[in-house]
Amino acid sequence: MLTSIAVILLLGLLSGWIFSKIKLPSLLGMIAVGILISPYALNLIDESIIAISGEIRQIALVIILTRAGLSLDISDLKKVGRPAFLMCFVPACAEILGTLILAPVLLGVSTIEAAVIGSVIAAVSPAVIVPRMIRLIEEGYGADKSIPQLILAGASVDDVFVIVMFTAFSALASTGEVSVINFIQIPISIVSGILLGGCTGILSVIFFKKYHIRDSIKILIMLSVSFLFLEAERRLQGYIPISGLLAIMSMGIIIKKKYDVLAVRLSTKYNKLWLGAEIFLFVLVGTTVDLRYAISAGISSVLLILCALLFRMTGVGLSLIKTDLSQKERLFCMLAYTPKATVQAAIGSIPLTMGLTCGNVVLTVAVLSILVTAPFGALCIDNLYKRLLKKK
DSSP: OHHHHHHHHHHHHHHHHHHHHTTSOHHHHHHHHHHHHSTTTTOOSOHHHHHTHHHHHHHHHHHHHHHHHHHOOHHHHHHHOHHHHHHTTHHHHHHHHHHHHHHHHHHOOOHHHHHHHHHHHTOOOHHHHHHHHHHHHHHTBTTTTTHHHHHHHHHHHHHHHHHHHHHHHHHHHHHSOOOHHHHHHHHHHHHHHHHHHHHHHHHHHHHHHHSOOOHHHHHHHHHHHHHHHHHHHHHTTTTSOOOHHHHHHHHHHHHHHHOHHHHHHHHHHHHHHHHHHHHHHHHHHHHTOOHHHHHHHOHHHHHHHHHHHHHHHHHHHHHTTTSOOOHHHHHHHHHHTOOOOHHHHHHTTHHHHTTOTTHHHHHHHHHHHHHHHHHHHHHHHHHHHHHHSOBO
16 A cells, blocks of 8 residues: 555656646646556556545545635635525526437437436535635626636535436436425535534634644644545435535634634645645546546537536536626636536546446547546636736
């Protein structure tokens, strides 16, 4: 295992540095390294690492979402208002609708199988979007109209919505029945996650103000609480739906609001943690990619992904109707809301393990969506934000 960790860190750092030198996002190099050392290629990763790769990716997500919460100002979110709410589900619904229309034609699957495919590829990647939006907030781009905050808020809830939709559609494909309870769980999990994180954030501020402890200890406490949120989500499944990721982000937002000085200090430390977490996240995402599926998929799967992205971008455009954003700013929001990676890596293989006939097709499209959209979205954000957004 130690050798595998060394390989991941060293090759991830090297590839990230090389790609950044040729003006490409470093995450592309990390994903490429993951593909190269995966069990499907050179097989340089110990099985024990592969077995816990899902948990490691979750730890990385915890770090980046806490960092996002500590950077978000509630007053900015209030300023965004209605568009932030619509961005949580309208673009994902549009992408699922596009897949429902196109997948039966392009891939020869049934309507319900198309719905499963659409719910897998419809989730955006917080791991790609969040660090870039935080950078925009720090540099002041789009700050006057709270554009980074709009995308941050929407992307966080988007995943919750899409995963619940995936659960409902995969159950329908497996049993022929879908429970209304699955859809009722969406608003409940969002509200309960926000309340849990908000209350914990208030208690954290009271505790940190009363007891003076080192910031490093505070980070350890917050990480532990965040892991407990995720475990509570798993344990309470079937009883009380809770979004652990939203709880984590809400905790950071409340600390930012109630204790801004501490939030700034903690955010700096989380930035340092992200340096290592980012390497593990994207290299391990790469290890889930089986190029044999991607190569055998053909042009039809790529065409489906690209057309579904157009539906998603249309959904973003609809969410921004009656806002004061310029055409350039709307275009940026559309492009910034395209990258996929983490959710697809997490759920892409589930239909196959469930024994669904569309399992291989779903996995293939999930793999391709990572390879196509993560580079596309990251490149668009990194290269266009200075041209499309105004600096405060």
